[in-house]
Amino acid sequence: MKDQVVSNLAWRHRKAAAFRYFCIGVTMFAVAILVVLIYQVTSLGMPWLDMQFLESFPSRFPEKAGIKSALVGTLWLISLTALISIPVGVLAAVYLEEYAPPNRLTEFINLNIANLAGVPSIVYGILGLAIFVRFFALERSVISGALTMSLLILPVIIISSREAIKAVPGSLRQAAFAVGATRWQVVRSHVLPAALPGVITGVILAISRAIGETAPLIMIGALTYVAFVPEGPMDEFTALPIQIFNWTSRPQEEFHELASAGIIVLLAVLLAMNAIAVYIRYRGSKKSS
Structure with missing residues (x-):
């Protein structure tokens, strides 16, 4: 045995x-x-990868081609997307976690948000084309792309923010209520600062997804050749994923190498945003502790 x-x-x-x-x-x-x-x-x-590549517009000649319009368009797109989606997503998470009553309607909303997080990005592109480009007549503008990308990443921001808020100890809330704080004061002064690191992590993941998406931008009609930079949210635009996609579809080997250079720039933008977000997260967690 x-x-x-x-x-x-x-x-x-x-x-x-x-x-x-x-x-x-x-x-x-x-x-x-x-x-x-x-x-x-x-x-x-x-x-x-040199300054000429960063400061030049696209061209049919590889040695003259650059990503200036795509880089500026990407910065415009990501800035507007963050400006739209972060407040809406975080506030929706606060409401669903702190204020919404536990009834069937709330369960229905939570279920649909979870389902929307798994919807393919091309579906959001079709939705953006139908609503923002055609119905609201925003045309192929930066704001159309930003609104479409906001729809894409909102479920991710809401879910991750809710998880971060849910992770805040209940004793922290009860202690604040015990000294006479209102629910809004508890959320503003205690819950959100404690949940800030987790919220920022979710935002990083969501924005990272938006940076690399190509299908929604193709669906709403983002241009593949732009010899100007957008000066406002209603201007036409292109983005780095679109420019990279355009170069990889060319038969010349030089354009494939240009696409690789564009990928390096896209990764650099992504890493820079992540570094800023990590720094903000570190400062927030240090302040909350």
Whole structure:
């Protein structure tokens, strides 16, 4: 009997070790693929990455082509998207978590928000084309793209913000109520500061998704060739994902290398935004502690 127990225990240890090595192998395989992709992109794109590339407009000649209009359009798009989606998403999360009564309507809203988070981005592009571009006659403008992207990332912001608010200890709320604070004072002065790191993390994930999306912008008619920069939210625009998509569809190898350079710039913009958000999160968590 004792030998049987020892044998079973040894078999369990072997299975646990095998599973651990399998997980390590899968992780290393994924990391290796990522390293290969990054190496390929950087090796092709770095020779083209200079100030002329950043300050030039697109051209049919590879040596004269640049991403100025796409870069400025991306900054416009992300700024307006954040300006629209962050307040709406966070306030909706506060209402659903702190104020909404626990009834069937609230459950119905929560279920649909969770479902919307998994809807393909092309569906939001079709919705943006029908509502913002055609119904409201906003045309192929920056504001149409920003509103469409806001619809895309709102479910992610709401869900992540609700989880961050839910993670705030109930004792913090009860202590504030005990000294006579109103619900709004509790939310403003205690719940939101404590939940700020988690909220910012959700916003980072949502904005990161919006930066790399191409399908919704194609659906609303974002231009692939723009020789000007947008000066307002009603101007036509292009974005880095659209420009990269356009270059990769060209037969010339030089445009493929330009697309790699555009990917490097897109990653740099994404990393810069993440760095700013991480810094804000660190300051917020330090202040709340």
